[in-house]
Amino acid sequence: MENKIVVDSSVSLEHIGSIFEILSKVPEFAEKNAQVTGIEVLPGGLTNYNFKVTVDGVTYAVRVAGPGTNEYLDRPAEKYNAQIMSDIGINAPIIYYDEVYGHQVCKYIDDCKTLHIPDFKENAEYLSKAAKVFRKYHTCGRSFKADFNPLKETYVYINYLKEKNFAVYEGADKMLEKVEEIKAAFDKYPQELAPCHNDPLCENWLDDNKGFYLIDWEYAGNNQPMFDLGALAIEAELSPDQERFLLKEYFGRDITEKEYGLLIINRFLCDALWTYWAVLQIATGKSHDDYWPYGLNRFNRAMELVHNGALGKALAEFK
Known part of the structure; x- marks a missing residue:
């Protein structure tokens, strides 16, 4: 069956490539050969790029970290800190975090x-x-x-x-x-x-x-x-x-x-x-x-x- 992907026209080819590369590193996606069916731009952010991505019918928030941000931001610390906030129900559940560059995949909070x-x-x-x-x-x-x-x-x-x-x-x-x-x-x-x-x-x-x-x-x-x-x-x-x-x-x-x-x-x-x-x-x-x-x-x-x-x-x- 053909897999169709609906992508916002404002999403650049560079970011589409980055999103797929990030998703390919999520173990649970790779194991089941997950399929992407939608990519939408999310508002906010001066240095990063945020997207709502649908994978196998489930929505996720994908952050493509801005180039060079890992030079002045402590990404391993962010992973640690954000997980604490997820544990106490304040932050969205974290699915994947790239400690080198700061790319991130979280469960999208639906109907929010x-x-x-x-x-x-x-x-x-x-x-x-x-x-x-x-x-x-x-x-x-x-x-x-x-x-x-x-x-x-x-x-x-x-x-x-x-x-x-x-x-x-x-x-x-x-x-x-x-x-x-x-x-x-x-x-x-x-x-x-x-x-x-x-x-x-x-x-x-x-x-x-x-x-x-x-x-x-x-x-x-x-x-x-x-x-x-x-x-x-x-x-x-x-x-x-x-x-x-x-x-x-x-x-x-x-x-x-x-x-x-x-x-x-x-x-x-x-x-x-x-x-x-x-x-x-x-x-x-x-x-x-x-x-x-x-x-x-x-x-x-x-x-x-x-x-x-x-x-x-x-x-x-x-x-």
């Missing part, structure tokens, strides 16, 4: 909704669900394979760009000054670490009305928990009232100004980190047109917290 910014901004229930997921894995009692220190990562990116004599955005000296103030505050008041996702953009959340999932753990590591909440506050474009609601749902009680200030500090730190990351992508050969505007948006948003006094007020709680 991929969330977007309006879902969080317009539905408090999703903020409450996200807060509870954060709380669940932050307090799961497990430890990830490595730490993810945003300050350390930021300095790594900065030093690399200096070595390359690569230009950053005008006013970046002020950003660096604030990064150093945050480092001093955390040196004085060390924050406890917990398993963290570190990149919980809206499209990484899935809802199938039975569970609420957070996927894509490639930046996961032990970090201070508030970084996750600050990152979601940025990605979902939350208002100050929504940020406070998120925190209240996370702690299950009223919050202190110091706790809210910690979210603001981590909002700044998150945007600063990805500002330098974006420029690093350009310095390593990625598209200027794709990454420069992305980084500039991050930079401007971070510096707004400086200009409006929110960061200064937050740091004052740690002096």
Whole structure:
């Protein structure tokens, strides 16, 4: 019987080849000579390429890792960390993981909704669900394979760009000054670490009305928990009232100004980190047109917290 494959017209021949190569390395597929009948593009992702692939009538999420990402991402650590999250029901079940390049095959969560910014901004229930997921894995009692220190990562990116004599955005000296103030505050008041996702953009959340999932753990590591909440506050474009609601749902009680200030500090730190990351992508050969505007948006948003006094007020709680 002829096997017909339905493929999105936007999927390149290169990616079709990569998908089949990845699937050929999955033992259970190879053993039964599994047949692919569909390939669809999944949304989200700047550095990787994600696809919904149907194999023998079962759907899977296949990630084709971006070229060169294994040079700055710890892929074996991601495999370890993501499996912990799968074990506690937060991440999708992992079928195959390539520890060298970071290609991945997961069970696709059928009949699920991929969330977007309006879902969080317009539905408090999703903020409450996200807060509870954060709380669940932050307090799961497990430890990830490595730490993810945003300050350390930021300095790594900065030093690399200096070595390359690569230009950053005008006013970046002020950003660096604030990064150093945050480092001093955390040196004085060390924050406890917990398993963290570190990149919980809206499209990484899935809802199938039975569970609420957070996927894509490639930046996961032990970090201070508030970084996750600050990152979601940025990605979902939350208002100050929504940020406070998120925190209240996370702690299950009223919050202190110091706790809210910690979210603001981590909002700044998150945007600063990805500002330098974006420029690093350009310095390593990625598209200027794709990454420069992305980084500039991050930079401007971070510096707004400086200009409006929110960061200064937050740091004052740690002096």
